[in-house]
Amino acid sequence: MALFRPFVSIVVVTYNSAPYIVETLNSFIVQTYENLEIIICDDCSTDETQKIIDSWIDKFEGQSKFPIRKFYSSKNLGITKNLQNGVLKANGEWIKTMAGDDLLIPTAIEELVNFSIRNNSKFSYSNIDFFPFENVGNSLLTYQQNAVYFGKAELSVEAQYEILNNFNFVFTPGVFFNKLAFDSIEGFDLDIPFLEDWPLYLKITKNGYKIGFLNRKLVQYRIHNTSVQKSKKYSDSLNIFSLKYQYSSSVYMFLRKFVSVNIISKYYQIFKYFFAFQIFVFKIKQMFFLKSLKNIN
Numbered sequence: 001m002a003l004f005r006p007f008v009s010i011v012v013v014t015y016n017s018a019p020y021i022v023e024t025l026n027s028f029i030v031q032t033y034e035n036l037e038i039i040i041c042d043d044c045s046t047d048e049t050q051k052i053i054d055s056w057i058d059k060f061e062g063q064s065k066f067p068i069r070k071f072y073s074s075k076n077l078g079i080t081k082n083l084q085n086g087v088l089k090a091n092g093e094w095i096k097t098m099a100g101d102d103l104l105i106p107t108a109i110e111e112l113v114n115f116s117i118r119n120n121s122k123f124s125y126s127n128i129d130f131f132p133f134e135n136v137g138n139s140l141l142t143y144q145q146n147a148v149y150f151g152k153a154e155l156s157v158e159a160q161y162e163i164l165n166n167f168n169f170v171f172t173p174g175v176f177f178n179k180l181a182f183d184s185i186e187g188f189d190l191d192i193p194f195l196e197d198w199p200l201y202l203k204i205t206k207n208g209y210k211i212g213f214l215n216r217k218l219v220q221y222r223i224h225n226t227s228v229q230k231s232k233k234y235s236d237s238l239n240i241f242s243l244k245y246q247y248s249s250s251v252y253m254f255l256r257k258f259v260s261v262n263i264i265s266k267y268y269q270i271f272k273y274f275f276a277f278q279i280f281v282f283k284i285k286q287m288f289f290l291k292s293l294k295n296i297n
Contacts, residue, residue, distance in 0.1 A: 004117055008036040008109055009092030009179075013082045015043040017100030018052055020222065024100055025056055027220075029064055033109040037067040041086040044076045049100070078193025078237075079228065087182065095179050101222045102173050108218035112176040121212030122181035123204050125151070126174035128219045140223070147171050151213020161205035164198070165246065166289050170211060172197040173219045181209060191244065191261050194228060195237035202245055236265045243271070247278040 010028050014021055028038050042050055050072055061068050071089060073082060087095055094116065096109060108126070116124055127148065130140055150160065150169035163169060175197070185207045189199035204211060228234050240261060244252040251274055255264060264271050272279065 004113075005033075005035045006093040006113065007091060008033065008094045008096060008113065009039055009087075009090035010036060010096045010098060010104075010109070011039045011041065011083065011086035011090055012098040012100055013041050013043065013079060013086060014045060014049050014053070014100030015076070015079075015082075015228075016045045016047045016049060016226070017042075018045070018048040020101035021049055021052055022056055024098065024103060025053075025060075027103040027105075028098075029060060029066065030106045031066075031104065031109050032107050033113060034065055036109060037069065037091060038064075039086050039090055040068070040070040041082050041089075042070070042072045043078070043082040044073045078233070080188045080193050080196040081190055083196050084188045084190065087179070087187065090179065093179060094176065095182065096176050097172075098219075099173065101224070103220040103222075105218050105220070111214065111216055111218055115212065115214045116176060116178070119212050121210070122178040123209050124176050124212035124214060125171050126176070126214045126216055126218040128171050128174050128221045129217045130223055131220050132223065143169070144171075148213070148215060151211070151215065157205050157208060157210040160211055161202065162289075164202050164205055166286050168198040168201065170197065170201050171219075171221075173221045174214075185209075189244075191256075192237045192240050194231070194233040195241050198241060199245060236268070239268045239272075240265055243268075243275060246282050247275040251275055251278065 012024060012028075017024070025038070025040075040053055042053065053070060057068055057070060069089070071085065073085075077085070083097060087097075094113065096104075096112065098104070112124070112126060115121065125147075127144075130144075146167070146169040150163060155163075185200075185203045187200075188196050189203070192199055201211065243264070255271065255274065
C-alpha cells in the first residue's frame with residue numbers, strides 16, 4: 001500500500017497505435033493505485049486509433065474508478081510536443097508517461113509512488129521487460145545492463161550528467177516524475193520533435209536532480225518494426241540533439257537565430273561543417289569515455 005496517496009496522471013501518447021492501444025489502456029485500469037487519472041493524447045493518427053480509443057472510453061468510462069480524458073491533435077506534432085501537451089493538461093502531482101504500445105504491471109504506479117516518496121526522488125525510472133522475447137537482441141540486453149548500472153545509488157548526479165553527455169542509459173518507458181520539478185526545468189526540448197527523452201535527462205541532471213532507479217520490472221516494452229526509433233524522423237531528431245547538446249550549444253543557438261530547426265535538419269550534412277572541430281573533439285572524448293566504462297557490465 002502506498003505511503004501517501006498523491007494524485008498521479010498517466011499520460012499516454014499515441015500515433016497509429018491501433019493494434020496495441022486497447023491492451024495498453026487495459027493495463028491502466030487494473031492498477032492497484034487508485035488516486036490517478038488517465039490522459040490520452042493522440043497525435044493525429046491516420047489509422048483507427050482514435051475510433052478505438054473512443055470505443056474503449058465508451059465502454060469503461062462509466063465503470064472506471066479513474067477519470068479518463070482524451071485530446072486529439074488536428075495535426076501531427078511529433079512525440080515531444082504531443083507529450084508536453086499531455087503533461088501540461090495533467091492534474092497530477094506525479095506523472096507517468098507511456099507510449100501507446102507498452103504495458104504497466106498492476107502494481108506499477110503504487111510501487112513508483114512509494115519509491116519516489118521514500119527516496120525523495122523527483123525523477124526516477126524502473127526496470128522494464130522486453131516483449132515479445134523472440135525480438136530481443138543482444139544489444140537490448142546490453143542496454144538493460146547499462147541502465148541498471150546507471151541507476152546505482154553510488155553514482156552522483158554529476159556522474160549521471162557526464163554519462164548522459166555521451167550515452168542515454170535511462171529506460172524511458174519506466175520514467176516517473178514530479179510535475180513541479182518537471183516545470184522547474186521547463187519541460188521537454190520542443191526543438192527536437194521525435195526525441196523527447198535524452199534532452200530531458202540532461203536538463204534534469206544539469207539542474208541538480210539525481211535520477212533514481214527502481215530495480216523492478218514494472219513496464220513491458222513492446223519490440224516491433226513500426227517503432228519510431230526506426231524512422232527517419234527519429235534519426236533527424238538525433239542529429240539535431242547531437243548538434244545542440246553534444247557538439248556545441250553556442251554554435252547551434254547562433255544558427256537558430258537565422259534558420260529554423262526544419263532547415264537545419266533538412267540540410268544537416270551541410271550545417272554539420274559548422275561543427276567540424278567540435279565534432280572531432282567530442283568523438284575523441286567519447287572514445288576515452290567509452291573505454292572508462294568498459295567494465296560496467
